[in-house]
Amino acid sequence: MAERAGVSQSTVSRALAGSEVITEATRARVLRAAEEIGYFVDERAARLRRGSTGTLAVVVICRPGESAADINPFSYMLLGSVCLAASERGFETLVSFQAREEQFFGHYEERGWADGLVVIGTTTNRAAWDYFRGLEKAERRVVYWGSPFDDLEWVRSDNRAAGRLAVEHLLAQGYRAPCFLGAIDSPQHQFAERYEGYCDAMRAAGLEPCLVPTRDGATREEEGAAAVEAWLDQGGGADAIFAACDAMALGALEALKQRGVAVPGEVGVAGFDDLPAARFAQPTLTTIAPDPAAAGSLLVDALFNAGDDAPLRRVPVSLTVRGSTAR
Amino acid sequence: MAERAGVSQSTVSRALAGSEVITEATRARVLRAAEEIGYFVDERAARLRRGSTGTLAVVVICRPGESAADINPFSYMLLGSVCLAASERGFETLVSFQAREEQFFGHYEERGWADGLVVIGTTTNRAAWDYFRGLEKAERRVVYWGSPFDDLEWVRSDNRAAGRLAVEHLLAQGYRAPCFLGAIDSPQHQFAERYEGYCDAMRAAGLEPCLVPTRDGATREEEGAAAVEAWLDQGGGADAIFAACDAMALGALEALKQRGVAVPGEVGVAGFDDLPAARFAQPTLTTIAPDPAAAGSLLVDALFNAGDDAPLRRVPVSLTVRGSTAR
DNA sequence: CTGAAAGCGCTTACAG
């Protein structure tokens, strides 16, 4: 390649890297030669020499046994937005889905594969969290979505605001006794935060918070459906449900329909996530939507600004009103 | 590291690479030392020396302006299944989403970033296909999902079988005149294949095929809805619809509901894709489901078996019966 | 079975 352009290896490198110091004429000659012989810089060598990788690893934690079709659509959206945000900042993204204990892996930095690691964990997988928490000690660049641990570098939705938004909307629609559907002691910390926001708004309105607890099930939808059935069996009592996530809300909708409870007439339902499915539920599901694009940007920024005084770690949320609360 | 274990660099390399030739005692010593100092092989250097990358690039083609939340859920599933399949075969995956002309990029092999490239394009993006088709000449390892070009190395759903399955199911449910909703002259070749399967089964049953054509719209759902409205305006005539994809079927459902046409009573509706949303549509949507896991495996295998006599390139499909055809 | 040496393809001080 250097021969072809009639210059030295150093000059080729500088010309292609866009160094200021090179004559425009020389650069043009080098670019033409590169075009002619289809030359591209070998990034393995460049990075080995340079020391950095220009790549960011993103790990999506799944439940064991999950296949591509079972993975939470919101995880996919997060993955997409992280890749997009990384790309905007000039980084490539190495992605891997990890479910079983034998395959947990986070040593991308040590191996020279990536400059940092984004871990996306929306589902419960305790073993994975234990593994990744162990890594942290090594003083590396890692940032987490959905971390159950507050001492890790995390980015999350503004869950408290979400809880408040939901309650305020429900009350504005004329519902008088919204309850919260979810598990607040779940390792999924975000649910507890949504519950806190819910409680804030309830108390601000002079109302008593009310919790309809869910229990672990095969899927979030089943958890939601089971909890609603148990609640109805005990006589119900609330006239609206704010579910900790859309999947549970969808399950709740299912259960209410089966029991002949009219939505939104008798009971209003709102969720969180804005899954694609929310738009097609019957009735369509009112939900609090996190901003996936903002999430990707914040995660990538947090990765490289770790240790900052006041890193921006809360992804804004917004209310999407649909049929399930329209009365 | 070599010092620490008291052996040469060569021996460390061989021990860690699992070379047969190394004494178990030596290997143990090396492994212990590696553990102690937290040593990991630098893959940049290893691959530079070895010549390969152990990585596979996957490019998801999007529509310009699409954000992470807008991307087709099926594309995400395909992405997931490709990553999973690659991982099973010991490959890392480098993923990128590409929408605009300036960012098209496929030179992962030349740059030493990947040993091969999987391109996932389910949406219409002519410029992207032109770009990637241009690459092909360079005699490289690329395999395509959703390619409009038959001369590229492709993997697709068994679309003809899908068309047949849909018609056979519709007839078995007592529908007498199923039509096909979609664009058969679309660059999206797969739609035409589904139409062919539809025609095969119609003729086999002694029926005349009938096409309800769609036209490009902002989203597939809008395309489906608009086509159904136009069709109703012209007097309809069919008693069942097999839509070229779920998004269109969902749009059709929407339009039928708005016009007061009962589904599945007056008109049956079936789609293709098995989007998560299909389970939550009202009524729930009968659909032909491709097998995303199989798709990932086939794509990865095709990548490394290119040029084989009879590469397996058709992903099996299956019928998922739901409410929209249940009469 | 293990070690010394070469070299993968770059980038970057160091000279000129």
Add this chain to the structure above:
DNA sequence: CTGAAAGCGCTTACAG
């Protein structure tokens, strides 16, 4: 502004 030289951290013939 450009070139010659060193070296990034590995793997792998080649000896022994």
